[in-house]
Amino acid sequence: MASFILSAKIDGKDSEIEIQRDTLKELYEKMLECYREDEDEREEQIIKEATKIAAEHGRVSTALLQRKLHIGYGRAAQIIEELEKRGVILFSKEARTYIWLNGDN
Numbered sequence: 001m002a003s004f005i006l007s008a009k010i011d012g013k014d015s016e017i018e019i020q021r022d023t024l025k026e027l028y029e030k031m032l033e034c035y036r037e038d039e040d041e042r043e044e045q046i047i048k049e050a051t052k053i054a055a056e057h058g059r060v061s062t063a064l065l066q067r068k069l070h071i072g073y074g075r076a077a078q079i080i081e082e083l084e085k086r087g088v089i090l091f092s093k094e095a096r097t098y099i100w101l102n103g104d105n
Contacts, residue, residue, distance in 0.1 A: 046071075050079045051088050054100040060089055061097055 008015055019027075046069065053068050054060040060083070062076040069076070080098060083089045089098040 046079065047082060047086075050083060054083065054089055054098070057100070059095065059097050059099050 049069060050060065050065055053064065057064065060080065062073055062080055065071065065076040065079055066073060069079075071079075080089070084091070084098065088101060090101055091097075092099045
């Protein structure tokens with residue numbers, strides 16, 4: 001079975017550790033899982049912030065989200081789509097913008 005040798009300086013001393021390929025793969029997968037969980041938490045937080053902005057203003061647009069959340073157009077457009085999918089906002093043809101729907105969303 002293949003293994004890897006990792007070298008590092010620990011407390012000023014050269015140290016080496018041998019890691020089996022399968023163990024390295026498991027560590028990598030666990031790191032990815034933790035990263036995905038963090039991403040999910042950040043995503044949910046930004047959706048909550050966008051919902052709050054929509055409620056405060058009674059409407060929401062990509063430009064408003066860009067300004068308030070300091071994000072780019074693409075990210076703001078994704079958030080708009082997610083809010084619409086969750087039933088938080090609805091596009092109003094009369095106002096030509098997305099309006100906030102009152103309720104517990």
